Amino acid sequence: MEVFFVPVGDKYLLYAPLHRLSAVLNQSALRSLRDALRTNADSPPALSAIVQKLRDNALPMPGARRGALRDGLPPQPMFLGLIPTRGCNLGCPYCDFAAPKTRSAVMDVALARDAIDAYLRLLAEGGHTRGEVHFFGGEPFFAPRVVHFAVEYAAARAAAAGITLRFEATSNGLYSAARARWIASRFDTVVLSLDGPADIQERQRPSINGQAAAAAVIRSAEIFSESDVELVLRACVTHQSVQRMPEIAAWFAQKFRPSTVCFETLKQSPFSTASAFLPPDPYDFARYFDRAAQILAAYGIQTVFSGADLRGVRASFCPVGKDALIVSPDGAVAACYLLEKDWQQSGLDMHLGWLRAGHFALDAAAIERARGLAVENKPLCANCLCRLHCAGGCHVSHDTARAPGHFDEVCIQTRLITTAALLRQNGQHALADAWLADGAALHATAAQSSDRLIRGKR
Amino acid sequence: MANLVISGVCALRCPYCFAEEHLAALKARAVPLFISPEIFEQRLDFLQRSGIPEARLIGGEPTLHPQFAQLVARAVARGFKVMVFSHGLMPERALAALEALPLQQCTVLVNMNATRYPADTARRDKEHARRAETLRRLGGRALPGFTIYTPDFDLDPLLAAINSTGCQQMIRLGVAQAIFAGHNQYIHPKQYPYIAHKIARFAVKAAQAGVTISFDCGFVPCMFSDADLAVLRRVKADAQWHCSPILDIDIDGRVVHCFPLTGTAQTTLESTADAASLRAALAEQSAPYRMAGIYRDCATCALKASGACAGGCLAMTLRRFQQTPFQVTPPAERSTV
């Protein structure tokens, strides 16, 4: 039974993600609820609605298999990912993508065409009328010809096949206004990395040749704001910028029109350490995240921390395991867009196969292996209330092989942000404010090793 | 319906102002700042031959016309109902003139969030207090309006103003549209679903207070969820999804579709023209653009095809178009490349 609780000051937050239920209870109500669920006995009248809801059918666990493979291929890939190049025109000092610092291969347009054809064939054979093409990098628009070709070609071929395609790109925004306008007119969603106002952006995301880049990126964000494309702003937060999150949020809300703002903490790497960039303190990050979220909410903008995204439940943090097919410039097909050397360092193999002679030649065992990278196989997460949202975080960078409850800094901020968001969803603003201002209370929430209401009942 | 521009001046600085571009164009053409009584008489002639029973007076701020009271009296004397679009901070003589008109012959649409001080809360509060006094004096002649130009808008103070002043129990809601060639603050269509849900929630609260809401042009049904549309029906909101030439007739006789479209479709008021012929001329100019709408999907939308929805504001649609010229130089014919 996926029912959890965490202490919030002298109260308790109850959370059952598969029942879409959360509530704030006192200690005696929590005990009564636990007894009622353990014994199937009658519950006190004040709790009967909650008990009934928890006894009703829950949503299925996420990550149910995506269907048997057909001719060795997934019947419904989450999306087709294209990596036009690993190259990038920014030189972010904290970037752990080593490849952009060197000369990178560019995908041939014929390979992009073959990948699109193979993907559309998969969709058509499965009777699907909708699909998605996502562009990753490096910086995908650093190889503009591939993207210009792939989008126009895919749109034309999909329309002929009666398939509606969505286009999404993850981008750094450093390009001409003309290119930004095309992206704005052609893409459905752009995830734009913008760390904050110009001083933060210049410090954290300068161009590869050391020249100022913020003005061009901000111009791109403005063009996206004025156009049809859904804009998702993604800001990397460091120990230096964490206190400015509310200011960053207000600037985003007043200057741009994002649907969503993602605040992510800096992922420490040899590059970031060498540049004296450190991740923020997880408690600070949670507090400032909450303030930023309230500012953005007044403008109808969602605030997301990827591990605490409450918009749905999931068994895997990312596209891995959901049959996404991500094609590299050399035709390799992987479940993950990160670099092969990074998976290997973590003892993982995300390689699924190759695009050969216009067809996906995939390894069925590799697909099953990726599907197995789900939260139910991550010991650390077994008893955590965030497990169906965070799902253990990045498979490559977050070690989840540890014993349940041995939470690290990633876990702490995820647990606190999730708790704060649930309190606010319940209208418990005063409680949330008091709890966030109380360091000991936050620590008690973060450090609880098992959040399961009924131990052993999963 | 046709709006008569009688004043080219306004002392306020609303961030969303639709008329700024238009007023600048008037200045550039050295058009007089105020309509003369003679030209106003001709405008009334136009309304008469067009069969339009209402003289809708706009600006700038129409009440700033030095002869406002006389113009209004003239319109009423010729049998027209008068509708005035005002920011509500009007000169005493204008307010007194409107106050003296019979209730049935006069409506003053008071824009409740017009301001000279967008960034100064204290001064905006003073404006609000002064505007509430205007509502009180106009009573049932006053219809409160509100232009939504930022997603963090708050409609609650309007209910208090309505309850305490005796004005009409209705709020005319507008969504700020982008001027085609300007830089005003506006709500982008991708923000519509958020504001729509907020409007639906407010509509319930307003209904409980006995207040109904009605929509200005530019709203689209798809901005509301099915549940929110049901709410609007239940509370009997006057929800419309139109965008058609209203006819804004300038002091110098230029006729535009509406202010946000200044700089695009326009025609001139000839001495024999009526509203139908002007509307047809403007509609013909904008017809090719009507194939599109404010969203990419409007072109294939059944509601739009049926005419039930106009596809949103034409000025917003026009801003979606690009105009970057290109040149191609093919080589001389060759057999191989």
Next chain:
Amino acid sequence: MTLTRQGAAVRSPAHLRWLQDAGQLLVVDEKARRAHVLRGHEAALWTWFTLGYSYDKALHLLAAALKCPPAQAEAALRELLHSWQTLGLLEEARDGESGD
């Protein structure tokens, strides 16, 4: 058309505006008050030209899209430019002029 077959430059007239809608590209001729709908590879080519692609670069992309040799794609491209000229979507580019 003779113009393109002779290899002279053509350009989009200044009275055209266009937008990308779901599944189609709409080109409005303000002067003629007409709208033209482009789809498929035709829309792709229009877009590539608006992005500043030269004839040869656009030809290369078209050949990749049509999965045919460039010579075969070139015939299609010249035919398309011809039809656009006929429709008024392109006009002869004369030196020293920048559209109407």
